[in-house]
Amino acid sequence: MARIEPKATSALEQREPIWEYADAPESTEIVRLQDRYGLFVGGEFVEPKSGRWFETINPATEETLAEVGEAGPEDVDLAVTAARDAYHQRWRDLPASERAKYLFRIARGLQERAREFAVLESMNGGKPIKESRDVDIPLAAAHFFYYAGWADKLEYAFPNRRPKPIGVAGQIIPWNFPLLMAAWKLAPALAAGNTTVLKPAETTPLTALLLGEVIRDAELPPGVVNIVTGAGETGSHLVKHDAVDKIAFTGSTDVGKIIRRATAGTGKRLTLELGGKAANIVFEDAPLDQAVEGVINGIFFNQGHVCCAGSRLLVQESAFEPLLDKLKARLQTLRVGNPLDKNTDIGAINSKQQLRKIEELVASGVEEGAEIYQPECALPERGFWFCPTLFTNVSQSHRIAREEIFGPVLSILTFRTPAEAVEKANNTPYGLSAGVWTEKGSRILWMAEQMRAGVVWANTFNRFDPASPFGGYKESGFGREGGRHGLEPYLELDGAMTVQ
Amino acid sequence: MSQAAEIERSRPGLALYSPKDAARLVGRAAPVDAVGLEERATSLAKRSIKRESKLWALDLAIRCMDLTTLEGVDTTGKIVALCAKAVRPNPVDESIPSVAAVCLYPQLVPTAVGQLKNTTVKVASVAGAFPAGLAPLGARLAEIREVVELGAHEVDIVLNRSLFLGGRYAECFEELAAARDAAGGAHLKVILETGELGSYDRVRQASVLAMAAGADFIKTSTGKIGVGAELGSALCMMEAARDFFIETGHAVGVKVAGGVRQSKQAIQYLVLLYETLGPQWMTPDLFRIGASTLLNDVLMQIDKERTGRYQGSDYYTID
Numbered sequence: 001m002a003r004i005e006p007k008a009t010s011a012l013e014q015r016e017p018i019w020e021y022a023d024a025p026e027s028t029e030i031v032r033l034q035d036r037y038g039l040f041v042g043g044e045f046v047e048p049k050s051g052r053w054f055e056t057i058n059p060a061t062e063e064t065l066a067e068v069g070e071a072g073p074e075d076v077d078l079a080v081t082a083a084r085d086a087y088h089q090r091w092r093d094l095p096a097s098e099r100a101k102y103l104f105r106i107a108r109g110l111q112e113r114a115r116e117f118a119v120l121e122s123m124n125g126g127k128p129i130k131e132s133r134d135v136d137i138p139l140a141a142a143h144f145f146y147y148a149g150w151a152d153k154l155e156y157a158f159p160n161r162r163p164k165p166i167g168v169a170g171q172i173i174p175w176n177f178p179l180l181m182a183a184w185k186l187a188p189a190l191a192a193g194n195t196t197v198l199k200p201a202e203t204t205p206l207t208a209l210l211l212g213e214v215i216r217d218a219e220l221p222p223g224v225v226n227i228v229t230g231a232g233e234t235g236s237h238l239v240k241h242d243a244v245d246k247i248a249f250t251g252s253t254d255v256g257k258i259i260r261r262a263t264a265g266t267g268k269r270l271t272l273e274l275g276g277k278a279a280n281i282v283f284e285d286a287p288l289d290q291a292v293e294g295v296i297n298g299i300f301f302n303q304g305h306v307c308c309a310g311s312r313l314l315v316q317e318s319a320f321e322p323l324l325d326k327l328k329a330r331l332q333t334l335r336v337g338n339p340l341d342k343n344t345d346i347g348a349i350n351s352k353q354q355l356r357k358i359e360e361l362v363a364s365g366v367e368e369g370a371e372i373y374q375p376e377c378a379l380p381e382r383g384f385w386f387c388p389t390l391f392t393n394v395s396q397s398h399r400i401a402r403e404e405i406f407g408p409v410l411s412i413l414t415f416r417t418p419a420e421a422v423e424k425a426n427n428t429p430y431g432l433s434a435g436v437w438t439e440k441g442s443r444i445l446w447m448a449e450q451m452r453a454g455v456v457w458a459n460t461f462n463r464f465d466p467a468s469p470f471g472g473y474k475e476s477g478f479g480r481e482g483g484r485h486g487l488e489p490y491l492e493l494d495g496a497m498t499v500q
Numbered sequence: 501m502s503q504a505a506e507i508e509r510s511r512p513g514l515a516l517y518s519p520k521d522a523a524r525l526v527g528r529a530a531p532v533d534a535v536g537l538e539e540r541a542t543s544l545a546k547r548s549i550k551r552e553s554k555l556w557a558l559d560l561a562i563r564c565m566d567l568t569t570l571e572g573v574d575t576t577g578k579i580v581a582l583c584a585k586a587v588r589p590n591p592v593d594e595s596i597p598s599v600a601a602v603c604l605y606p607q608l609v610p611t612a613v614g615q616l617k618n619t620t621v622k623v624a625s626v627a628g629a630f631p632a633g634l635a636p637l638g639a640r641l642a643e644i645r646e647v648v649e650l651g652a653h654e655v656d657i658v659l660n661r662s663l664f665l666g667g668r669y670a671e672c673f674e675e676l677a678a679a680r681d682a683a684g685g686a687h688l689k690v691i692l693e694t695g696e697l698g699s700y701d702r703v704r705q706a707s708v709l710a711m712a713a714g715a716d717f718i719k720t721s722t723g724k725i726g727v728g729a730e731l732g733s734a735l736c737m738m739e740a741a742r743d744f745f746i747e748t749g750h751a752v753g754v755k756v757a758g759g760v761r762q763s764k765q766a767i768q769y770l771v772l773l774y775e776t777l778g779p780q781w782m783t784p785d786l787f788r789i790g791a792s793t794l795l796n797d798v799l800m801q802i803d804k805e806r807t808g809r810y811q812g813s814d815y816y817t818i819d
Contacts, residue, residue, distance in 0.1 A: 018556040019774055019782070024548035130546065289739050290536030325746075333775055342548050439531045459533050 021335070021343040026129045028340065030116045036067045037205070039075055039229060040212035042082040043222025049074040054231075056205055059126040060339050060348035060383040068205045071228035076197070076237040079226040083168045083195040084243050086223030091195050092165055094221075096152035102220050103148030103190060109214035110141040110183075117207055121179055122339040124206040126348030126384070127302050129340050139464055140183035143482075146466035147187035150487060154192065157484045161493040165193030166269060167245035169490065170238040172259075173208075174251045175201035175350050176305040176406075181250055182208045184481050186225060187466075192490035194246070195224045199238055201251075202231040203351050236262070244268060248489065250307070253404075253430075253475045271479025271489045273307065273471055275404040276432030278453065279425035280310030280461060283418075284319040286437035290459065292326045295410070298435060298461035300334065300346055300388055304408040305354070307476070308433035310461050312401060314421055317414045324412070327390065331375045334388050338380070346408060349384040358386055358407035365391050365400035370411070396427060404430070418443060422450040431473030435461045454480070516748060517712040522673035529708045530743065532700035532736055541731035544775055545768040551805070554767070558802050560782060561766040562589060565599040565798075566624055566755070566790040570723065579608045581819040583615035590799050591817065599795065600784040601654055605630075606647045613651035624654035624689070628679060631693075631722035633658035637675060644682040654687040655679075658722060659706055661696050669709065676713035689717035689755055689788075692737070695727025700736045707740035711752045717788065721758035728758020734769055738776040745777075753781075757790025763801040766794060 036053065038045040050072030055064045071079070091099070110117065114137045121132040154163040169189045173181035178200055189196050200208035212227050228234055232255070239247055239262050246269040249259050253274040263270050280298045282291045298310025315323050339347035349355040366372055370391040379385040386407055394401050394411040401411045415421040425434055434453040436444050448456040454471045457463060464470070469485035471477060479489045517525060549557060567586045569578060582602055590596040601622035602612050612623045625647040629635035635643075644655055657679050663672035680688055690710040694703050710718050718737055720729040734756050741752045754777075756769050766789055773781050781787055796816040804810050 018553050019549075019779060020553050021547055021549055024550065130543075285531065287531045287533040287536065289530065290533035290540070293536050293540050342546065460535060 023338070024342040025338060026119055026122070026133075026340045026342060028119055028123060031120045031123065033066050037069065037209045037229070039069045039071055039079065040209065040216075040225070040227035041075070041079045041223075042226065043216060043220070045212065048072065049078070054202065056124060056203065058123050058383075059203075059350055060380070062382050062384075065124060065206065068209070068229045070230045071199075071234045071237070073237045076228055076234060076241060079197045079228050080168060080170075080238070080241045080243050082223035083197050083226050086221055087165075087167055087195040090221035091224050092193055094193075096154070096193070099190060099193065100148045100151035102218055103144050103151060103187060105218035106214055106220070107141045107144035107148060109218055110137065110144065110211070113210075113214065114138070114141070117179060117210060119340065120210060121207050122347065125175060125178055125204045126339050126350050128344040128347040130342055130344070131302060135464075136177055136180045139466070140180045143180075143183040143187045143466045147191035147487075150188075150484070151191040154487065154491065157487055158491070158493055161495065163192070163487075164492040166490060166492055167194060168243060169194045169196045169246045169248060170241065170244040171196055171198045172235045172238065172247070172249045172251065173198065173200055175204040176302060176307070178204040179207040179211060182211055184250075184486075185248055188481070188486045189248075189490045190224065192487050194490050197226045197228060197238060197244070199228050199230065199235050202229070205229040239263060246270070246490070248479075249273070253477075256477060269489065271471075271481075272477035273479070273481060274432075274475060274477040275406075275430055276307045276309065276472065276476050277312060277402065277404055277428045277430045278308055278310045278433040278435070279312045279314050279421075279428075279451075280435040281314045281415075281421050281425060281437065281447070282316065282319060282323060283436075283438040283440070283443070284316045285439045286319070287439065287459065288319070288323060288326060291437040292323065292330050294435060294437060294459070294461045295327060296330055296334070299410040300408050301462050303346055303349055303386070305350055305406055306462065307404075308455060308462065308470075309406075310433075310435050311405060311410060312425075312428075313410055313412045314415050314424055315412060316421075317416055320414050324392065328373060328375070331373075331388055331390065334375070336377055336379060336385065336387065346388060349386050349407065352384055354406065355384040355386060358405055358409065361400055361403060361405045361407075362389060362409055365394070365398060365409075365411070368398045368400070370394045370398055370400060396424060402428065418447065422447065426450075426452050429475040432471075432476035433457065516714060516750065517673075519670040519674045519677070521712065522669040522709060525708050525712050526669045526705045529701070529705040529740075532704050534700050534732070537700055537736055538732045541735040541772065544735075544771050545731055547771045549767065549771070555802065555805050557767050557770050558763060558798050558805070559597060560770065561763065561789060561798050562599055562795065563597050564784045564787050564789055565795060566601045566603040566757070566788050567599045567795060568603040568723070568757070568790050568792045570603070570605060570626060570630075574605060574608055576608070576611050578819070579604060579611045580615055583612055583621070585795070585817065585819045586621045587616070587619050589795055593799075596799065596802070600788060603656060603790055606643060606650070609647050609650040609652050622653040623651060624656055624687075625650075625652040626656045628655075628657035630656070630658055631724040633660050634662060637678070641678055641682045644679055645684075648682075648684055648686045652686060654689060655683045656689040656691060656719060658691045658693060659710060661693060664706060664709070665697070665702075673709055673713050676710055676715065680714035687716045688714070689719045689753075690715040691719045691722055691757075693722055693725065694720050694730070694733035694737075695725050700732065703733050703736045704740050707737050708744065711741065711744045711750070715752060717753040717755050719755035719757055719788075719790070723758035723790070729756035729760055729769070731768060731772065735772050735776060738772060742777050751781075751786060753786040753788065755788035755790055757788075760789055760791045761793050761797065763794070763798045766798065
């Protein structure tokens with residue numbers, strides 16, 4: 001018989017739990033930043049003719065990352081001309097299977113450099129690395145793969161409609177999903193046989209320019225994709241350029257309205273994907289623990305910089321208290337901080353300007369009598385940050401229930417019956433997305449039918465797939481991106497109505 | 501919950517509800533969305549802990565371990581060796597704590613009790629016709645009483661899946677309550693065998709039923725079917741335990757068992773525990789990991805954290 005010694009003790013046993021998620025920063029070594037990035041025109045990076053450059057920063061540290069060329073009217077003209085020439089000489093008449101080949105190459109190029117893209121996206125935009133790594137970059141590659149598959153099957157996508165490309169597309173994208181939005185725009189346009197001039201947002205141009213490198217390395221014929229960087233003025237030159245056949249814009253409703261005025265009567269086609277004020281509707285019978293996760297993900301994903309964010313939580317009154325308790329408890333466990341840390345849930349606000357806007361709207365919520373709740377939350381000193389925030393006692397007429405905040409701020413309202421939920425959900429100038437949480441399948445279908453929103457998620461939120469169309473109603477815009485529907489705005493179809 | 505100040509244990513032998521409540525309890529158990537639950541579990545499993553916290557977690561994993569052998573070939577010699585390993589997992593390293601308990605078949609309880617006298621390691625015995633649990637009720641209850649009389653401190657029994665999946669909730673509840681009584685002062689762990697329940701809704705319902713009947717612990721698996729502990733079902737049970745605590749004030753422990761072989765997995769369960777039930781649950785009184793081969797991997801990882809190098813497996817005793 002073995003002799004048993006008395007219990008061994010552990011020094012650690014006597015201590016309070018030591019449970020700190022250690023900093024797990026993703027190394028930035030993989031990203032080789034250049035001092036200056038030119039414009040991508042005609043298959044090459046060129047200095048802007050405007051002679052102007054602007055700085056792009058890391059919103060988490062306020063450090064300058066690089067200088068980027070500012071495209072003036074002459075630069076935009078060169079880019080559009082390059083696109084037009086490429087359209088006629090090198091792309092329109094290329095066999096569709098060849099177009100597919102290039103798209104597949106770009107998709108693989110993105111995958112091969114996925115980590116580099118993820119780190120750069122988080123550096124330039126402030127989003128947590130776990131999102132850029134697990135969502136933005138894989139989805140961007142998936143979009144290219146998906147539309148590569150359609151390139152030589154357009155006849156099957158639109159039977160008897162004789163699909164033909166349109167020409168040169170001007171594409172203006174926002175700062176919240178810089179690379180993913182570039183993929184959403186480029187992939188269907190190229191698959192359909194168009195050439196493009198892409199304008200990334202001025203605060204987040206770097207991953208689009210890195211995509212320019214991937215495109216160059218994929219040996220895409222010069223001029224098929226051109227990337228011009230700059231602010232609103234650059235976008236305005238692009239929108240007004242005569243040789244552009246189509247404008248696709250994702251961004252704010254205000255700018256969308258300006259673009260619609262500018263393109264009216266010009267014969268340019270237009271699709272707009274604008275703001276939102278989505279209702280996330282939780283019924284009493286919902287799987288509450290998962291609904292809490294869905295609500296959290298719905299509003300705090302990407303710091304709430306999501307046009308389809310579930311920024312209005314509508315809770316059935318009978319479930320309000322348990323849900324609120326769970327939400328508050330869950331809010332305590334959210335980790336705000338360094339976007340490059342793998343444990344970070346909420347990163348940096350994209351820009352100072354956006355932070356001011358969030359602060360202003362949150363102040364209006366307090367002033368109008370809504371009740372604010374924020375967890376204890378230590379924010380870094382430098383950079384732009386905002387604590388995750390809940391508002392209760394919100395009524396439909398409050399600004400925080402009507403205006404798009406585009407930040408980590410959730411307004412909670414209640415309802416009593418499904419009809420009231422629908423009424424409140426639809427009572428907004430927007431109509432981009434909505435969420436329904438219930439165990440009852442028939443109610444999900446009924447709600448989806450009643451709601452004027454482009455996407456209705458059931459028992460989930462913020463789930464994207466290249467095969468699924470995305471787009472809005474009312475002030476959230478028109479036209480669909482993703483899926484077979486996403487090809488349509490880039491094609492001339494027999495018998496098609498065009499939006500002018 | 502981390503906010504909960506005081507944790508109160510349910511008194512042994514006290515069923516919190518009566519059998520007529522059983523159907524109502526099962527009926528109003530919160531529904532669970534499988535996709536959302538697994539997504540949450542997977543995202544938590546990606547949390548990264550390092551250095552001091554990792555050492556603390558590995559130390560806790562040992563302190564919460566039920567070192568297990570449940571084989572038909574278990575002999576006295578095997579149990580003697582297991583007990584030695586349980587008390588001193590690494591004979592050359594004084595700083596390594598003992599495990600929480602050894603877990604074995606009833607016949608071997610006296611051997612373990614003898615070996616573990618004057619140590620802090622508890623003796624846990626399976627009972628109640630483990631692993632199917634379908635012997636006549638009287639025989640099962642007698643087995644529970646007997647292992648307790650033989651000196652087992654903890655009894656691991658199985659949920660009667662035949663009654664539960666057949667919708668005979670009241671009978672199922674009565675059996676659990678009777679087992680609770682039979683176990684007397686011993687800690688009662690109820691194995692739900694999540695791999696046989698078919699859905700997370702069922703896991704949640706079974707958790708509620710077992711907790712209401714007075715279980716001290718709810719446990720994922722027997723380790724005797726293909727499916728053992730999984731992140732999803734563990735999270736589901738922890739959420740059930742958290743809500744049960746909020747509702748009744750009774751803290752019920754959670755035990756994961758079956759297929760937990762690597763430190764990485766153990767830490768993932770600790771992350772789920774921390775994020776769901778909070779730091780108060782991070783103690784052997786309220787959390788256990790049932791495992792047979794995990795221990796040496798944890799020892800190896802501890803040495804790796806301390807020295808930066810891995811030792812070969814021959815530097816750790818097999819039992």
